[in-house]
Amino acid sequence: MPKKTCTGAEALIHCIQQQGVEYMFGHPGGAAIPIFDALVDSPIKFILTRHEQGATHMADGFARATGRAGVALVTSGPGATNTITGLVTAMMDSVPMIVITGQTIQSMLGMDAFQEADVVGLTYAAVKHSYLVRNPNDIPRIVKEAFYIAESGRPGPVLIDIPKDVSGAMFEPNYNVEIDLPGYSVPGPGDSAAIAQCAELLQQAKKPLLLIGHGAVISDACKPLKALVEKLQIPVVNTLLGKGAFPETHELSLGMLGMHGTAYANMAVAECDLIMSVGSRWDDRITGKLAVFCTNAVKIHVDIDPAEMGKMVKPHCSIVGDARLVLEELLPLTRKGDTTAWVTHLKKLKKRFPLHYRMHGGLKAQYVLDELFRLTKGKAIVTTDVGQHQMWAAQFYKTDQRFHWISSGGAGTMGFGMPSAIGAQFARPDALVVAVVGDGGFQMTQAELATAAVNKLPIKILILNNHYLGMVRQWQNLFFDNRLSGVDLEGNPDFVKLAEAYGIKAFHIKRNADAGRVLEKALAYNEGPCLIDAEVEKEDNVFPMIPAGASYEEMVLEPPKHKMEKPVGST
Amino acid sequence: MINGTAKATVAEGKAHAAARLNQHSISLLVNNKPGVLIRIAMVFSRRGYNIDSLVVSPTHNGKFARMNIVASGEIKTLEQIIRQLNKLIDVIHAKDHTGETVVEKELALIKVRCSPDRRTEVLQIAEHFKGQAVDLSESTILIQATGGTEKLDALETMLDKYGIVELVRTGKVIMARGETGT
Numbered sequence: 001m002p003k004k005t006c007t008g009a010e011a012l013i014h015c016i017q018q019q020g021v022e023y024m025f026g027h028p029g030g031a032a033i034p035i036f037d038a039l040v041d042s043p044i045k046f047i048l049t050r051h052e053q054g055a056t057h058m059a060d061g062f063a064r065a066t067g068r069a070g071v072a073l074v075t076s077g078p079g080a081t082n083t084i085t086g087l088v089t090a091m092m093d094s095v096p097m098i099v100i101t102g103q104t105i106q107s108m109l110g111m112d113a114f115q116e117a118d119v120v121g122l123t124y125a126a127v128k129h130s131y132l133v134r135n136p137n138d139i140p141r142i143v144k145e146a147f148y149i150a151e152s153g154r155p156g157p158v159l160i161d162i163p164k165d166v167s168g169a170m171f172e173p174n175y176n177v178e179i180d181l182p183g184y185s186v187p188g189p190g191d192s193a194a195i196a197q198c199a200e201l202l203q204q205a206k207k208p209l210l211l212i213g214h215g216a217v218i219s220d221a222c223k224p225l226k227a228l229v230e231k232l233q234i235p236v237v238n239t240l241l242g243k244g245a246f247p248e249t250h251e252l253s254l255g256m257l258g259m260h261g262t263a264y265a266n267m268a269v270a271e272c273d274l275i276m277s278v279g280s281r282w283d284d285r286i287t288g289k290l291a292v293f294c295t296n297a298v299k300i301h302v303d304i305d306p307a308e309m310g311k312m313v314k315p316h317c318s319i320v321g322d323a324r325l326v327l328e329e330l331l332p333l334t335r336k337g338d339t340t341a342w343v344t345h346l347k348k349l350k351k352r353f354p355l356h357y358r359m360h361g362g363l364k365a366q367y368v369l370d371e372l373f374r375l376t377k378g379k380a381i382v383t384t385d386v387g388q389h390q391m392w393a394a395q396f397y398k399t400d401q402r403f404h405w406i407s408s409g410g411a412g413t414m415g416f417g418m419p420s421a422i423g424a425q426f427a428r429p430d431a432l433v434v435a436v437v438g439d440g441g442f443q444m445t446q447a448e449l450a451t452a453a454v455n456k457l458p459i460k461i462l463i464l465n466n467h468y469l470g471m472v473r474q475w476q477n478l479f480f481d482n483r484l485s486g487v488d489l490e491g492n493p494d495f496v497k498l499a500e501a502y503g504i505k506a507f508h509i510k511r512n513a514d515a516g517r518v519l520e521k522a523l524a525y526n527e528g529p530c531l532i533d534a535e536v537e538k539e540d541n542v543f544p545m546i547p548a549g550a551s552y553e554e555m556v557l558e559p560p561k562h563k564m565e566k567p568v569g570s571t
Numbered sequence: 572m573i574n575g576t577a578k579a580t581v582a583e584g585k586a587h588a589a590a591r592l593n594q595h596s597i598s599l600l601v602n603n604k605p606g607v608l609i610r611i612a613m614v615f616s617r618r619g620y621n622i623d624s625l626v627v628s629p630t631h632n633g634k635f636a637r638m639n640i641v642a643s644g645e646i647k648t649l650e651q652i653i654r655q656l657n658k659l660i661d662v663i664h665a666k667d668h669t670g671e672t673v674v675e676k677e678l679a680l681i682k683v684r685c686s687p688d689r690r691t692e693v694l695q696i697a698e699h700f701k702g703q704a705v706d707l708s709e710s711t712i713l714i715q716a717t718g719g720t721e722k723l724d725a726l727e728t729m730l731d732k733y734g735i736v737e738l739v740r741t742g743k744v745i746m747a748r749g750e751t752g753t
Contacts (some may be wrong), residue, residue, distance in 0.1 A: 120606065124613055129660040132606070149660060183602060183637075183663045307654035 030076020056086020215279015
């Protein structure tokens with residue numbers, strides 16, 4: 001039973017617990033002490049991280065493994081500013097997250113008080129919404145609103161900044177409050193006329209293609225999606241974050257499309273006469289050169305966010321609504337068209353242009369991932385950092401289930417992989433969680449090894465270690481005459497020794513011949529976290545590749561023999 | 572950011588008229604609380620829009636405020652901006668009124684360099700535009716005028732040759748006609 005009179009902090013923690021929150025990730029500090037004090041008597045388990053960025057990525061990983069908001073708790077000033085990368089990461093990928101920041105007392109706001117940062121001001125562009133709590137009586141409503149906003153519609157992070165005099169104030173809380181959000185509405189099932197039109201267009205198409213994005217994962221559209229695909233025999237491509245909405249091992253799946261998508265997925269995009277996006281935002285990794293993207297195809301866009309309509313491509317048919325609800329309504333309206341020739345054609349392309357790599361030379365990252373897939377039977381929850389290893393993991397570790405692929409897509413945040421694996425493992429204690437990281441990104445948040453160790457989380461950290469910031473090196477190699485600049489990670493620690501210093505079991509792979517055997521041992525180790533330092537070939541590049549801002553016709557399948565033009569797209 | 576038309580000279584006035592082709596009148600109904608304005612301003616600035624004028628006033632229900640914004644930028648991004656404004660939690664609704672027959676008014680205070688011998692001349696101009704003198708000194712006269720943007724532009728142009736000392740305009744307030752909501 002909540003107390004009749006309590007502090008703002010106690011009310012806050014009570015309200016958060018009412019939302020079903022089990023874990024909070026964070027780091028304390030002066031302005032947040034009343035909140036930490038309230039945690040002592042709460043059933044919520046607090047996970048102490050070594051850096052606030054790690055806390056946000058853990059909350060993010062927790063959210064992406066469950067669909068529920070992850071919660072981070074930090075202090076004011078630098079504690080709060082350290083969460084900004086995590087907020088942007090969650091914002092870009094529509095991940096529900098609550099970040100609670102301590103703040104200096106209200107009378108000192110704007111006075112350059114110790115550890116004061118205008119965190120609400122600093123994060124306007126990084127959140128779905130934010131609150132500065134000025135009165136403890138507002139706490140129950142604000143917490144309710146924050147979770148509702150974070151988790152509904154197109155999810156996103158919500159920040160709650162709480163001055164210490166508000167968290168420390170004694171008051172009589174009234175928990176029986178309603179949310180008050182007159183400016184917020186959540187789109188539901190979508191316009192019936194547009195859905196009927198969509199059904200018609202699908203039936204007419206000879207070469208239709210479904211483009212599946214994160215929205216399909218978030219809304220749990222998996223079932224109606226599979227039913228639709230199988231009924232209409234439409235091939236499927238997915239975005240990086242769409243992995244898991246539709247099984248990538250399904251015969252109608254062509255895997256990931258876009259910059260480093262599979263050749264056959266990208267060929268399908270270039271050839272299709274209809275492309276229907278379900279929960280993707282036609283990101284620049286996907287469209288390449290927008291002016292010539294699918295110029296001859298009918299475009300259908302299903303998205304819960306009305307601001308996505310027409311932002312990148314101008315759809316012929318747009319449906320604003322929840323992906324699952326839209327597909328459920330669409331399914332019975334559809335009639336099967338004739339896609340046999342198209343499907344047969346794509347199956348041939350799949351055979352002719354498979355993902356491949358050559359096994360001579362040193363340890364191949366792709367082979368390590370192939371082995372990982374084989375040994376885990378594709379059942380692991382895979383988290384990644386950003387860069388070459390991420391693209392290889394997306395290509396070679398096929399994802400069949402929702403919530404089994406956790407990667408920073410939009411923001412491209414290095415250092416995301418390991419902390420998000422920690423969050424995912426807390427969310428799914430019985431699941432096998434593998435963080436596939438690069439040696440660059442891993443070192444950005446490696447302090448969280450302590451968090452993994454102390455909580456004895458059986459996460460597997462697979463470092464695809466090429467001693468380079470590989471993706472930048474790849475660009476310098478392909479587009480800048482191999483003038484390598486700022487990419488050599490000389491000075492890397494011995495990752496095995498580093499892990500052991502934290503009391504973490506560690507393994508090392510250097511030869512292709514050892515990969516399977518060592519991985520098997522590592523996967524069998526469940527006493528706590530383990531780290532696998534896979535020293536892969538230093539100068540391998542990721543293919544296929546559509547250079548940034550180029551058209552699908554310009555896809556490069558093999559290392560080019562001639563120098564390539566500098567890409568016109570941004571990154 | 573909020574760049575009134577304070578120092579408009581005739582040449583600038585003409586430039587303004589040209590720029591006005593790219594101007595859009597937007598009205599918003601928003602929560603009346605701190606931080607709302609900055610969230611709205613950020614949507615404009617991110618897409619390279621300049622806010623030319625901005626009027627904020629509480630509605631008769633103090634819980635909400637009305638914003639009238641005139642902003643200039645590329646027309647093709649406007650629809651996107653309106654959608655992004657509507658997406659803000661604190662925005663009840665945002666509407667683009669460009670090209671609609673709404674009632675649009677603004678008020679200008681124009682301080683003109685004016686010696687006693689030219690007062691009649693200046694007052695005649697003011698009267699023609701239904702303006703009035705609201706302050707007088709040995710060397711200046713302060714004209715107040717209300718009306719549409721073009722009318723006030725014209726008045727400004729007429730007074731410019733006497734030497735405009737200072738000028739301030741409220742920016743447009745907009746209201747839809749009849750039963751249509753703003």
